Amino acid sequence: MKGSILPFEKDLExxxxxxxxxxxDKECFEAVLIPHKIPSDDNYAYLLIKDKTLLQGxxxxxxxxxxxGAKAVSALTRWGPSKKKILAVMHxxxxxATVELSKLRQASLDNLVFLSFDCPGVMPLSGYVKNPGxxxxxxxxxxxxxxxxxxxxxxxxxxxxxxxxxxLHIGLLGAEEGNAxxxxxxxxxxxxxxxxxxxxxxxxxxxxxxxxxLKKAREEKRRGAHQSLQTRVEGxxxxxxxxxxxxNCHNCMRVCPVCYCRQCYFDSDAFKLPPxxxxxxxxxxxxxxxxxxxxxxxxxxxSHMILSCVSCxxxxxxxxxxxxxxxxxxxxxxxxxxxxxYVPGRSKEEPLPAAVYREEELxxxxxxxxxxxxxxxxxxASASENK
Amino acid sequence: MPQLLKISKSVDEGTKAFLEFLLKExxxxxxxxxxxxxxxxxxxxxxxxxxDDLEEALPLFPLMPANGGKILSRLTLRGSPKEPVAAVMKPxxxxxxxxxxxxxxxxxxxxVFISQTCPGVYPIEMSSxxxxxxxxxxxxxxxxxxxxxxxxxxxxxxxxxxxxxxxxIIVSLIAEKDLDKSCSxxxxxKKGEALxxxxxxxxxxxxxxxxxxxxxxxxxxxxxxxxxxEMGTEMRGIEGLIRLFGKxxxxxxxxxxxxxxxxxxxxxxxxxxxxxPISYQGDLERKGATRIPSGTIFYHLGRLAxxxxxxxxxxxCTDVCPVDIPVxxxxxxxxxxxxxxxxxxxxxxxxxxxxxxxxxxxxxxEIGEQ
Numbered sequence: 001m002k003g004s005i006l007p008f009e010k011d012l013e014x015x016x017x018x019x020x021x022x023x024x025d026k027e028c029f030e031a032v033l034i035p036h037k038i039p040s041d042d043n044y045a046y047l048l049i050k051d052k053t054l055l056q057g058x059x060x061x062x063x064x065x066x067x068x069g070a071k072a073v074s075a076l077t078r079w080g081p082s083k084k085k086i087l088a089v090m091h092x093x094x095x096x097a098t099v100e101l102s103k104l105r106q107a108s109l110d111n112l113v114f115l116s117f118d119c120p121g122v123m124p125l126s127g128y129v130k131n132p133g134x135x136x137x138x139x140x141x142x143x144x145x146x147x148x149x150x151x152x153x154x155x156x157x158x159x160x161x162x163x164x165x166x167x168l169h170i171g172l173l174g175a176e177e178g179n180a181x182x183x184x185x186x187x188x189x190x191x192x193x194x195x196x197x198x199x200x201x202x203x204x205x206x207x208x209x210x211x212x213x214l215k216k217a218r219e220e221k222r223r224g225a226h227q228s229l230q231t232r233v234e235g236x237x238x239x240x241x242x243x244x245x246x247x248n249c250h251n252c253m254r255v256c257p258v259c260y261c262r263q264c265y266f267d268s269d270a271f272k273l274p275p276x277x278x279x280x281x282x283x284x285x286x287x288x289x290x291x292x293x294x295x296x297x298x299x300x301x302x303s304h305m306i307l308s309c310v311s312c313x314x315x316x317x318x319x320x321x322x323x324x325x326x327x328x329x330x331x332x333x334x335x336x337x338x339x340x341x342y343v344p345g346r347s348k349e350e351p352l353p354a355a356v357y358r359e360e361e362l363x364x365x366x367x368x369x370x371x372x373x374x375x376x377x378x379x380x381a382s383a384s385e386n387k
Numbered sequence: 388m389p390q391l392l393k394i395s396k397s398v399d400e401g402t403k404a405f406l407e408f409l410l411k412e413x414x415x416x417x418x419x420x421x422x423x424x425x426x427x428x429x430x431x432x433x434x435x436x437x438x439d440d441l442e443e444a445l446p447l448f449p450l451m452p453a454n455g456g457k458i459l460s461r462l463t464l465r466g467s468p469k470e471p472v473a474a475v476m477k478p479x480x481x482x483x484x485x486x487x488x489x490x491x492x493x494x495x496x497x498x499v500f501i502s503q504t505c506p507g508v509y510p511i512e513m514s515s516x517x518x519x520x521x522x523x524x525x526x527x528x529x530x531x532x533x534x535x536x537x538x539x540x541x542x543x544x545x546x547x548x549x550x551x552x553x554x555x556i557i558v559s560l561i562a563e564k565d566l567d568k569s570c571s572x573x574x575x576x577k578k579g580e581a582l583x584x585x586x587x588x589x590x591x592x593x594x595x596x597x598x599x600x601x602x603x604x605x606x607x608x609x610x611x612x613x614x615x616x617e618m619g620t621e622m623r624g625i626e627g628l629i630r631l632f633g634k635x636x637x638x639x640x641x642x643x644x645x646x647x648x649x650x651x652x653x654x655x656x657x658x659x660x661x662x663x664p665i666s667y668q669g670d671l672e673r674k675g676a677t678r679i680p681s682g683t684i685f686y687h688l689g690r691l692a693x694x695x696x697x698x699x700x701x702x703x704c705t706d707v708c709p710v711d712i713p714v715x716x717x718x719x720x721x722x723x724x725x726x727x728x729x730x731x732x733x734x735x736x737x738x739x740x741x742x743x744x745x746x747x748x749x750x751x752x753e754i755g756e757q
Contacts, residue, residue, distance in 0.1 A: 039633055043636075047677065047679070048667060054675050075661070075679055075681070080664050083664060125709055126710065130711060244424045244431075245424070245452075245514065251709065255636065275468040278434055279434070279472075287434060290461070320512055320709065
């Protein structure tokens with residue numbers, strides 16, 4: 001792959017902004033969707049910016065993801081493609097989620113161009129907003145070292161940090177001091193670079209080597225993290241324990257970029273039951289937790305969206321109880337996605353597994369289920385004999 | 388004057404013994420109370436029908452993982468229980484339930500309420516990964532002082548309705564000196580007296596009101612004034628609102644846990660409220676830039692308009708906000724003003740009609756003139 005060397009003017013962020021400004025000037029795109037600090041200085045929000053003087057204060061590499069970018073794109077294009085050509089600056093996982101939402105018909109990619117960058121991860125949101133003065137240097141540190149225990153747990157084990165899901169990608173790894181590496185990752189990206197007179201002749205071998213190296217290290221780390229997590233969450237008892245402090249606020253679902261339903265099934269009439277139902281369930285077991293079906297909500301949400309889960313970590317950020325939601329979902333996502341050989345956000349064209357019908361598929365999955373089911377039957381039978 | 392029933396057990400054990408008595412004597416078919424969930428991992432509400440399961444109950448625990456009013460509404464939305472159920476609720480949870488009933492989101496039939504003079508609760512995040520025993524014992528030590536308890540929700544520290552007006556049984560906690568040895572239950576209604584009939588303990592007539600309660604009321608009133616005065620200047624004008632709500636991430640968790648926000652689908656999540664491309668284009672042309680998703684402040688103002696008249700100030704909204712917006716303080720502050728205009732006291736009396744449900748032709752003309 002070949003690209004262009006992007007020399008820093010003052011720092012990386014300023015250089016990216018200068019690039020965006022030139023892009024607006026030369027009408028490569030008409031507006032930019034980019035994070036911007038909010039007036040109280042302790043958080044960020046996506047702004048759609050047309051006026052290039054307003055671009056000055058934008059933050060292409062924010063230390064947090066307050067709103068998953070896919071949600072912003074969906075809000076912008078759910079009712080139809082943007083009339084203006086927009087360049088969106090987003091973390092790789094946000095772009096991957098946007099691609100998933102477009103497959104789910106909740107976003108339109110028409111007239112959108114994406115710019116991503118090698119992502120050092122982001123910090124847990126609630127910790128950051130409590131003390132941005134402490135968070136900012138920690139984030140800068142992570143950008144230097146590409147490893148930091150202060151980033152979100154799922155960011156620390158993310159191996160898709162440099163995968164260009166975008167039209168344009170900024171490579172930071174393996175770049176010389178004071179330089180970054182800009183390369184086109186689509187025809188559209190190439191067109192923009194051509195229009196800006198940017199050569200695409202510099203070799204990206206150094207970048208590719210570094211990305212590959214870090215990717216391997218991250219995959220290794222993720223395997224370890226998943227293994228240790230699995231021993232803590234596998235099976236009904238441990239799952240119940242993991243989600244036992246859940247207060248059923250559904251924040252995880254509300255901020256999840258893939259959970260797009262206006263009204264969640266778990267908030268629907270299906271769960272509005274007569275009091276006799278609750279009392280009967282309580283009487284059967286001695287007591288019934290209220291609100292009921294808390295774990296069912298998480299399992300249901302999981303089965304609904306897990307194939308498209310990009311492991312962004314936004315759910316965990318929004319959990320008031322500190323439940324490792326994103327870590328659990330990431331573990332299950334990896335297994336489920338492997339089964340279908342599906343990587344969410346990898347390609348715009350790749351159909352969602354649930355949208356493809358194959359008669360002879362996953363037959364082997366049915367067998368263990370039947371066996372388990374049959375075994376349960378035997379157990380029940382022997383249990384009643386013992387009575 | 389209500390009857391006071393004194394049980395010579397610690398307040399927790401005494402309350403549990405009373406709940407056990409209710410279940411064993413079949414005075415109720417179930418008890419709704421806080422309990423340990425999965426060992427010591429969490430605290431949650433539970434509908435307990437088997438007396439043995441009360442072992443794990445923590446009826447007076449200083450946490451509110453969900454507003455109980457919302458729990459009771461879910462339970463009675465499709466009808467009321469056929470046999471009596473006892474619910475152990477904090478005063479603001481009862482008030483929330485009463486507001487929900489006025490909105491036809493539940494039923495009081497066949498419920499008996501056990502509440503407490505409420506010293507307040509801790510923010511829920513203090514329960515995650517924390518040591519619940521230590522939390523509870525620190526709380527107990529502070530109760531007897533009759534002071535505002537350090538680190539409790541600011542909604543609780545500034546709450547003026549910590550004695551429940553309409554509970555059948557009231558567990559006396561505030562300023563009680565012998566919580567380790569004695570459990571004081573006020574039988575606050577005929578229903579309450581009938582419930583306690585047959586329960587062992589010493590009985591006498593006593594008023595719930597005490598100098599200690601009045602003193603604490605004044606302290607909370609002062610703290611409330613201070614908090615609201617500060618907030619009052621901070622939230623003024625559009626600049627103030629941006630400062631307060633600017634960092635909102637739009638998770639709408641505040642509305643989801645709010646006991647008053649009962650709509651299945653919030654207007655602000657509905658189809659009509661979704662911005663069409665044209666509105667973004669317009670904003671973009673006019674201002675040069677626009678926030679996406681839009682409507683952040685509009686959502687909070689809208690929610691205020693919809694429910695502030697019934698806001699009972701429980702503090703759930705602040706607890707779940709991932710970015711630490713003092714939602715509850717803002718809503719209580721606005722709620723107080725709105726409620727004063729209508730001379731309305733949310734949750735005090737199920738017969739008191741919601742202001743929106745009353746039509747007066749000659750009302751608020753001065754606002755129209757402004």
